[in-house]
Amino acid sequence: MTPSSPVPGNTDFQTDWHDTLCCIHCGCSLRAGRKLCCTRCGATYPIDNGVPRFVAKDNYAAGFGYQWNQHRLTQLDSHSGMPISRDRLMSASGWSVAELHGKNVLECGSGAGRFTEVLCETGASVTSFDISSAVHANVASNGHFPNLRLVQASIYELPFKKESFDFLVCFGVLQHTPDVEKAFKTIFQYLRPGGRFCIDVYAAIVAYTHPRHLLRPLTRRIPPARLYTVVEKVVPRLLPLSMMLSAVPAAGPYLARLVPVANHRYLGLRNKNTLRNWSVLDTFDWFAPRYETPQTRRRLERWTTELHLRDVSIERRRGLYVIRGTK
Numbered sequence: 001m002t003p004s005s006p007v008p009g010n011t012d013f014q015t016d017w018h019d020t021l022c023c024i025h026c027g028c029s030l031r032a033g034r035k036l037c038c039t040r041c042g043a044t045y046p047i048d049n050g051v052p053r054f055v056a057k058d059n060y061a062a063g064f065g066y067q068w069n070q071h072r073l074t075q076l077d078s079h080s081g082m083p084i085s086r087d088r089l090m091s092a093s094g095w096s097v098a099e100l101h102g103k104n105v106l107e108c109g110s111g112a113g114r115f116t117e118v119l120c121e122t123g124a125s126v127t128s129f130d131i132s133s134a135v136h137a138n139v140a141s142n143g144h145f146p147n148l149r150l151v152q153a154s155i156y157e158l159p160f161k162k163e164s165f166d167f168l169v170c171f172g173v174l175q176h177t178p179d180v181e182k183a184f185k186t187i188f189q190y191l192r193p194g195g196r197f198c199i200d201v202y203a204a205i206v207a208y209t210h211p212r213h214l215l216r217p218l219t220r221r222i223p224p225a226r227l228y229t230v231v232e233k234v235v236p237r238l239l240p241l242s243m244m245l246s247a248v249p250a251a252g253p254y255l256a257r258l259v260p261v262a263n264h265r266y267l268g269l270r271n272k273n274t275l276r277n278w279s280v281l282d283t284f285d286w287f288a289p290r291y292e293t294p295q296t297r298r299r300l301e302r303w304t305t306e307l308h309l310r311d312v313s314i315e316r317r318r319g320l321y322v323i324r325g326t327k
């Protein structure tokens, strides 16, 4: 198997936007230098490889950092040669390139940057963050976009001005935070009134009936590198069985769920190695996260009502709820 190449040092990344960020303690402006320094309370924030950091280096999402640095390129459209991320973003959100062009977009929990790449290509001004070291995979792949601002920060403490974004995107993140309701409600503080959002979150009804939940209490305690080695060994053995079962007419998708490896047959990836890489990545992604709390439709409806969001639609797509609308 050939996972993505190691993260190279990035020399292109623009950094002249650093002083547009705010202190996460007092909200005041930051002075940019070798590190960022709050002009009021004196708090300082390091800059690692051009990426300002507002969280401890070692945090609960270390497994994600490991995963995305192992698979820096796997899911990027520019690497797969297929518009998988672009199609998912555009069809889930219903937005057009023309609507995004020149707008301020906030992307929450960007991982290796599969959607960062798509957003940057629209010509939007993209601000992206992730709590983990995945930001270094992202900057290595997308740091050449002059319209990207990337920071390592947590949803709960963001260094941005409130209500400063026109669009908000958050895919695959909220269920992996320790307090999903708080995370959901916090990100809306950064969207301007009238701004539009598209968020997805695991659907409880699908996720909780998956056999991976029987193993996860154990596997999430295994150090990332060790768990990854196990996943790398298991996937080539079980994926053929999963593929065979998934080909059974009608019952296929249900039968394949009995085999605890991720199967991306539905994406139309034809190359065997590519299929295996995606499977290793997503099987690890199932078993490693410290937190995974899928949500019910009723809970999502309550939160959107409490936030007085408008034109809300909550649609189930495969194992996810896609929530979109206007603030």
Ligand SMILES: C[S@@+](CC[C@H](N)C(=O)[O-])C[C@H]1O[C@@H](n2cnc3c(N)ncnc32)[C@H](O)[C@@H]1O
Pocket (backbone or CB within 6 Å): 061, 064, 065, 068, 108, 109, 110, 111, 112, 113, 114, 115, 129, 130, 131, 132, 134, 153, 154, 155, 156, 170, 171, 172, 173, 176, 177, 285
């Ligand atoms: C399953 S990945 C999804 C990444 C990306 N959105 C994608 O779809 O490829 C979840 C990401 O959420 C990030 N994450 C988890 N908790 C977070 C938090 N409190 N603040 C910011 N990012 C967080 C993880 O580090 C991880 O990269």
